[in-house]
Amino acid sequence: MRETLKDLYSPLFIESFAGRVKGAYTPFDKPKFIGLIHDGSWAEEEFKQRIRHVTRALTETLPSSYEEALRILYAIAPECRGIEYLFIPDFVELNGRGDFDRSMEALAFFTRFSTAEFAVRPFIMEDQERMLGQMEEWARSDNEHLRRLASEGARPRLPWAPQLPELIRDPRPALPILEKLKADPSLYVRKSVANHLNDISKDHPELVLELARQWIGTHPLTDWIVKHACRTLLRKGDARA
Secondary structure, eight states, X not given: OXXXXXXXXXXXXXXXHHHHHHHHOTTOOHHHHHHHHTSTTGGGOOHHHHHHHHHHHHHHHSOSSHHHHHHHHHHHXXXXXXXXXXXXXXXXXXXXXXXXXXXXXXXXXXXXXXXXXTTTHHHHHHOHHHHHHHHHHHHXXXXXXXXXXXXXXXXXXXXXXXXXXXXXXXXXXXHHHHHHHTTOSOHHHHHHHHHHHHHHHTTOHHHHHHHHHHHTTXXXXXXXXXXXXXXXXXXXXXXXX
């Protein structure tokens, strides 16, 4: 039984994944990839560090053409489901910042199998207006994974991820995304909206309380979000909440 998340990346997992890449891309140098993984730093790295470590090894062994490398990752992504495959969207974060449209298409595809909530954040920090516009489009998607990404990726204080200082300072630019999702039929999405608002409540309680007053009673699913969004305020004994 594994002890920590980093132990998801067992030698058997790395071998299996390398074989999957080889199956989609015959020139893939499997021994080189495995050698790059098991270098001197691997044993001491934690989960997030290992994600980036695998990403860098992929970057060195997939084609140098970003478009061609993505084509290979597209081919294997449906078989790569779960948090252990976070290095696939991380590949976009590391290599695709100069190709916005292609990277957005890739993240929209990969998040269905292994969430892109972390990979979107550098794009937000580099061009918040453009990226939040993209996320508003995702909020209208028929796919619950994309709708969740629209909320979760823009959370100001997302755990395990770099904070978004501009959205901590002023979270209002992301509110149109949450408005679109406030009665979402998917519990997966509603949990994200509630967590997003709970993040905001830590810095802007008045804003969340005002939004709660506007939303409460408009829909049973929205009422659920309001209740869970105010949980930090409730724990603090805020009588208004």
